[in-house]
Amino acid sequence: MRRTDELAVGAETTAVLAPPASGHPTGVEDPPPREPPRFWPFLLVAAAVLPGTALFLVGQGVSRAALQAWQTVCLAVIVQATPFLLLGTALSGAINAFVPERVFTRLLPKRPALAVPVAGVAGVVLPGCECASVPVANSLIGRGVTPAAAFAFLLSAPAINPVVLTATAIAFPGAPLMVLARLLASLVTAAVMGWLWLWLGREEWLRPAVRHTGHQQGHNRWTEFRRGFQHDFLQAGGFLVVGAMAAATFNVAVPRSVLDTFSGSPWLSVLFLAALAVILAVCSEADAFVASSLTGFSPTARLTFMVVGPMVDLKLIALQAGTFGRAFAARFSTATTVVAVLCSVLVGGVLL
Amino acid sequence: MRRPLQVTLLVLSGLGLLHASLFTDLCLRYVKPGMRPLLILSGFVLLVLGIVEAAVREGGKGHGRHGGPAHGAGPHSESEHHHGHDHSAVPRIAWLLLLPALSLLFYAPPALGAYTAARQPAKVIAEQDGFDPLPKTSPLPLTLTDFTTRVQQDRSLAIKARTVQMSGLVTPVPGGGSWDLTRIIISCCAADAQSVKVRIYSDSIPPANTWVSVTGNWHPGGKLGTKSAPVALDAQTVKKIQRPSNGYQDALPFPSG
Numbered sequence: 001m002r003r004t005d006e007l008a009v010g011a012e013t014t015a016v017l018a019p020p021a022s023g024h025p026t027g028v029e030d031p032p033p034r035e036p037p038r039f040w041p042f043l044l045v046a047a048a049v050l051p052g053t054a055l056f057l058v059g060q061g062v063s064r065a066a067l068q069a070w071q072t073v074c075l076a077v078i079v080q081a082t083p084f085l086l087l088g089t090a091l092s093g094a095i096n097a098f099v100p101e102r103v104f105t106r107l108l109p110k111r112p113a114l115a116v117p118v119a120g121v122a123g124v125v126l127p128g129c130e131c132a133s134v135p136v137a138n139s140l141i142g143r144g145v146t147p148a149a150a151f152a153f154l155l156s157a158p159a160i161n162p163v164v165l166t167a168t169a170i171a172f173p174g175a176p177l178m179v180l181a182r183l184l185a186s187l188v189t190a191a192v193m194g195w196l197w198l199w200l201g202r203e204e205w206l207r208p209a210v211r212h213t214g215h216q217q218g219h220n221r222w223t224e225f226r227r228g229f230q231h232d233f234l235q236a237g238g239f240l241v242v243g244a245m246a247a248a249t250f251n252v253a254v255p256r257s258v259l260d261t262f263s264g265s266p267w268l269s270v271l272f273l274a275a276l277a278v279i280l281a282v283c284s285e286a287d288a289f290v291a292s293s294l295t296g297f298s299p300t301a302r303l304t305f306m307v308v309g310p311m312v313d314l315k316l317i318a319l320q321a322g323t324f325g326r327a328f329a330a331r332f333s334t335a336t337t338v339v340a341v342l343c344s345v346l347v348g349g350v351l352l
Numbered sequence: 353m354r355r356p357l358q359v360t361l362l363v364l365s366g367l368g369l370l371h372a373s374l375f376t377d378l379c380l381r382y383v384k385p386g387m388r389p390l391l392i393l394s395g396f397v398l399l400v401l402g403i404v405e406a407a408v409r410e411g412g413k414g415h416g417r418h419g420g421p422a423h424g425a426g427p428h429s430e431s432e433h434h435h436g437h438d439h440s441a442v443p444r445i446a447w448l449l450l451l452p453a454l455s456l457l458f459y460a461p462p463a464l465g466a467y468t469a470a471r472q473p474a475k476v477i478a479e480q481d482g483f484d485p486l487p488k489t490s491p492l493p494l495t496l497t498d499f500t501t502r503v504q505q506d507r508s509l510a511i512k513a514r515t516v517q518m519s520g521l522v523t524p525v526p527g528g529g530s531w532d533l534t535r536i537i538i539s540c541c542a543a544d545a546q547s548v549k550v551r552i553y554s555d556s557i558p559p560a561n562t563w564v565s566v567t568g569n570w571h572p573g574g575k576l577g578t579k580s581a582p583v584a585l586d587a588q589t590v591k592k593i594q595r596p597s598n599g600y601q602d603a604l605p606f607p608s609g
Binding site for chain 1: 362365372382390393401444456461467539543546
């Protein structure tokens with residue numbers, strides 16, 4: 001019910017955004033879905049902060065240096081991600097206010113199963129890292145793009161755009177196959193996840209995207225753009241802070257040397273670089289340089305690091321939870337991790 | 353969340369970013385110098401968003417009652433506000449943005465240092481194929497990475513009996529008698545920091561996190577030019593220096609030493 005509302009971005013939901021006369025019934029229905037977010041972000045914050053604090057207390061006592069390192073890493077993730085988050089939320093605001101819905105229905109194939117790979121390949125055009133793609137995917141869904149296609153775009157865009165592929169080529173000089181493997185593995189993962197959503201996905205996992213209702217008659221497009229941009233940035237920014245805290249906690253509490261002990265076994269090393277990608281939350285434009293410096297690991301394991309990193313990491317999970325709801329984020333991130341690891345191992349096994 | 357608070361959040365975030373990137377070097381503690389233009393731009397965008405939001409609110413108060421949609425923005429957003437629709441309200445989690453904004457403005461945590469380096473194994477140095485002859489200057493300025501490759505990979509043993517000069521920060525080593533000269537290198541932001549280390553043997557151990565310039569000779573052991581050779585230096589002089597503004601790179605020591 002909620003979803004039909006959301007997808008029928010026509011006259012009905014328009015009233016939800018900003019009805020000049022507030023008598024419309026849809027406005028009354030809405031408080032229930034907004035109820036859970038009241039307290040759960042704080043639980044998330046606690047989940048992000050408490051384990052680390054506990055670990056410190058038990059492990060070595062809270063040293064000042066550890067706390068400072070935590071603050072530095074946390075702030076670094078936020079500072080690094082902010083410009084890309086702004087780019088993403090600005091794009092999402094612009095799509096919402098300026099792009100008519102028919103553009104997407106014309107560009108994408110009618111059949112969702114075909115729209116998925118097309119949307120995945122379309123990820124090439126978004127030159128940013130993963131923070132930018134979450135709000136954009138959200139506004140695409142709001143504009144009537146089938147969620148499966150929007151998710152394929154969400155997953156592929158940060159991994160296969162020219163900036164990231166160029167960085168990969170620079171980070172792995174003399175190994176063009178690594179660039180190809182990254183492109184293929186990321187595209188396949190994105191497409192598989194899109195189809196998986198078509199097959200198993202349930203729309204009630206998604207929180208309705210009330211914001212993205214498109215341009216309204218009689219409203220100033222620039223004001224709509226500005227307010228959408230601002231709303232999305234403030235919301236996503238809050239979740240970015242949560243994700244950065246979680247990433248910093250793991251980053252400081254679990255020293256790299258613990259993970260490095262697993263570099264010996266080929267299977268464990270793949271899994272551990274996947275875990276490292278989730279924990280480090282490195283931005284996709286730079287993860288190739290991190291991967292190339294992990295010289296103790298096999299090429300396939302490093303490929304896994306670069307495929308999983310842009311699709312699943314702690315700050316991304318927080319962003320997705322904030323944008324699409326946590327029911328979605330938990331299932332989607334888990335499935336994506338599994339699919340991404342499998343695709344990387346397959347593609348890496350063939351190409352590298 | 354009420355709109356004055358949104359204005360506050362946007363303006364503070366914008367000011368925080370501008371403070372860290374435009375007015376000071378603080379951002380170099382967290383990200384690479386290449387990010388700086390993007391951060392300055394982001395700071396301005398956020399500041400402008402906040403100011404426009406505040407200005408529109410003022411305007412809305414002026415015209416709101418008369419309800420004329422002539423000026424576009426003000427009346428609409430004002431009515432939206434008054435009717436109490438939660439959809440345009442920002443969830444409370446946005447409050448968390450205050451933390452990084454205030455932190456950047458008033459208490460910027462220091463760059464990563466000895467604590468991080470001590471808990472990491474040294475970065476694995478890539479194999480290098482050919483080695484050029486070393487310049488004749490003495491002491492010879494080297495980066496920590498260069499020194500490591502010379503010691504562990506250069507079969508011509510060019511580093512033997514040379515006095516070299518390197519700079520970095522001090523990481524204490526448990527046990528005493530020696531310490532690690534360290535450079536922390538980042539690929540993207542401080543979350544992916546890795547460190548290069550050279551073990552230094554000297555009479556006195558400088559306090560942790562001090563930046564020093566060290567001259568000395570290779571500390572013999574193992575077989576030079578192979579992995580068995582220790583990446584270590586017998587120090588002749590250890591001099592305190594200023595922290596370079598961009599500390600997250602493996603650079604040559606300052607010319608003056």
